[in-house]
Amino acid sequence: MKTITLVRHGKSSWEHDLSDRKRPLKSRxxxxxxxxxxxxxxxxKIPEIIYSSPANRALSTCKIFMxxxxxxxxxxxxxxxxxxxxxxxxxxxxxxxxxxFDHVMIFGHNHAFTSISNIFGSxxxxxxxxxxxxxxxxxxxxxxxxxxxxTELIIIPKEFKK
Numbered sequence: 001m002k003t004i005t006l007v008r009h010g011k012s013s014w015e016h017d018l019s020d021r022k023r024p025l026k027s028r029x030x031x032x033x034x035x036x037x038x039x040x041x042x043x044x045k046i047p048e049i050i051y052s053s054p055a056n057r058a059l060s061t062c063k064i065f066m067x068x069x070x071x072x073x074x075x076x077x078x079x080x081x082x083x084x085x086x087x088x089x090x091x092x093x094x095x096x097x098x099x100x101f102d103h104v105m106i107f108g109h110n111h112a113f114t115s116i117s118n119i120f121g122s123x124x125x126x127x128x129x130x131x132x133x134x135x136x137x138x139x140x141x142x143x144x145x146x147x148x149x150x151t152e153l154i155i156i157p158k159e160f161k162k
């Protein structure tokens with residue numbers, strides 16, 4: 001069995017005149033990412049390998065998770081192809097993950113992650129919000145055989161706010 005955990009980057013700030021890639025997280029983005037990471041780690045195993053888009057907001061979200069997971073930031077594999085909004089590059093990337101890994105976590109962007117969750121998962125998601133997490137399981141032994149799987153877990157930050 002193979003498992004993908006997708007995490008959409010936290011809420012980003014539009015305060016500064018920066019390129020899309022350089023936009024930082026807002027304070028809400030930081031707190032939501034911490035909330036989701038803490039919820040995840042309570043009941044889930046930490047994935048074997050972590051990948052992130054190079055965009056500042058995705059990489060910053062990933063670093064928050066690494067802190068909660070008590071992992072070094074050196075554990076992050078930054079992949080250019082994950083800076084994708086449609087999903088095709090992310091799907092191609094997943095299909096080429098080494099089969100030595102059964103559980104991967106990817107930090108990236110919408111609409112790619114909502115699309116992938118709906119194409120390959122068993123639960124429809126209208127829109128994966130910022131800091132949202134989806135864990136998908138697949139009855140496959142080889143990532144190249146990626147096909148419809150099942151949605152095991154969805155964590156939405158607002159569901160855990162008081």
